[in-house]
Amino acid sequence: MPGVLDADTHIAESEAMWGFIDKEMYPRRPVLARVPDDTWYGERNAFWLIDGEIFPKPAGKGSFSLITPSAQKRESGRGDIHLAVRELTDPMARLRDMDKIGVDVQVIYPTLFLVYLTDDAALDVALSRAYNRFIANACAKAPDRLKWVAILPLRDIDASLVEMKWAKAQGAVGAFFRGMEGNLTLDNPRLHPIYSLAEQLDLTICIHTGSGSRHLMQLFDVERNHTFAHNRVLPVVAFRDLVANRIPELFPKLCFGFIEAAASWVPYIWHVLRRSARPDFKSKNPQEFFREYRFWIACEADEELPHLLTYIGEDHLVIGSDYGHNDPSKEPDFVRNMRAREDVAPAVIEKILCDNPRRLYGLAG
Secondary structure, rough: OOOOEEEEOOOOOHHHHHHHHOHHHHHHHOOEEEEEOOOOOOOOOOEEEOOOOOOOOOOOOOOOOOOOOOOOOHHHHHOOHHHHHHHHOOOOHHHHHHHHHHHHEEEEEEEEOOOOOOOHHHHHHHHHHHHHHHHHHHHOOOOOEEEEEEEEOOOHHHHHHHHHHHHHHHOOEEEEOOOOOOEEOOOHHHHHHHHHHHHHOOOOEEOOOEEEHHHHHHOOOOHHHHHHHHHOEEEEEEEEHHOOOOOHOOOOOEEEEOOOOOOHHHHHOOOOHHEEEEEEHHOHHHHHHHHHOEEEEEOOOOHHHHHHHHOOOOOOOOEOOEEEOOOOOOOOOHHHHHHHHOOOOHHHHHHHHHHHHHOOOOOOO
């Protein structure tokens, strides 16, 4: 029987990553910058300087918080996960952590790239290539247990197609998307070449929470509004747009994962679609829909799973720990908590922990 596959874990991007940036773009690499910890930003006192902008921006309009760079005072004193493990500079230590929490395989997502970084296509390509080469090199130390999702430089579709082919050859299991990408919603025909090649390569479209729209980010202050409107709900927007415009029907073998947005929104969006864009759903079994559209949803361990299973079905729910992060989505004890549930059959729990994520990421065969 396959072991637990953690469907959502993270890396904290480090200075070592930027050593992989293309030589001609090295002068534009992200540079670590520090300020005193008695400023407006408090203990979030270190940033990546990228083309004159700071990432993260910890306060004010357009603000957001990230666990990278690790030099932030808020992050440097963390005792839960060792620095080299968070940054994946010691893959073997990460495996030991996985063994402690009962995880056989992790799928690794970015942190810095959860936020829209640049309009500059050349820089977008360089940053994406550096990330992919760093993580491919790290995961190659334990390829059966450490899996990764590729960053695509979506400001340049042709470069994205080249990067997808390289990433697949190096072991990537998916392509990273946020629920919006710049000024594009995920149903936009401009993205169809990406979907077509992903289908050919058997790369999953991984729609993770993230602030993919710079314009939306500017409306909110993280201290007042957190990241709900410009981050947390965007996979829900993507779900609606993909379904309303029948994108999965154009690519009938392509798989989609909706990651770190929880699952309790599914009944709501199903209702919305039935009432507006998809009246054919009024007579359709939602579980049949999830099978036909090849959608998987990442739930959280304390959600109302019996109710959600009536919509999503027992074969299309997965779960992740958010390992590496320290925000409210973090679930370090997700394996134990899921197996302790008495309201869901143990066989279904094992599907969610083990079998379903392997099907989502094309690792079942």
